[in-house]
Amino acid sequence: MGIDLHDILCPLCSNQSEDVEHTFLKCSWAESLWTRISQWWNIPTPNFESILGIFEWLDKCRETELTKEIMKTTIIANINLIWDHRNGVIFDKKEISIDLAFVCLQEQVAFWIDVTSA
Numbered sequence: 001m002g003i004d005l006h007d008i009l010c011p012l013c014s015n016q017s018e019d020v021e022h023t024f025l026k027c028s029w030a031e032s033l034w035t036r037i038s039q040w041w042n043i044p045t046p047n048f049e050s051i052l053g054i055f056e057w058l059d060k061c062r063e064t065e066l067t068k069e070i071m072k073t074t075i076i077a078n079i080n081l082i083w084d085h086r087n088g089v090i091f092d093k094k095e096i097s098i099d100l101a102f103v104c105l106q107e108q109v110a111f112w113i114d115v116t117s118a
C-alpha cells in the first residue's frame, strides 16, 4: 500500500501535486485569473511565489491607500474565488470559465467599493 498519486494531484489540472502555492498561484486556472487582474490593473503580471509574497508585493506598491485597498480586496476576492472553484470542481463537478470567473470577481470588487464608499 502506498499513497495513491491521484489523491495528491491537483484536481484541476492533474499535472502537479496539490499544495497552497500550486492551487492559488501556479495552476493554469488560477494563473489565468491573476493575468486577467494584472491586465485589468494595467501592470505586468507579477510572479508570485507565495500568498504572503502577494501581500508583501502589495505593501511595496507605489499607489494611493485607496487604490491599495481596492487591490487588496481584489486579491482576497480572487483567492476566495479560486478556492470556491476548486471545491466546485471536486464536490459538484462544476467548472466555470475564466471569463465568467473574472466577471464575478469584478462584480464583487465593485460591490465592495459601493458598500464602503456609502
Ligand SMILES: [Zn+2]
Pocket: 010, 011, 012, 013, 014, 015, 016, 022, 023, 026, 027, 028
Ligand atoms: Zn493544477
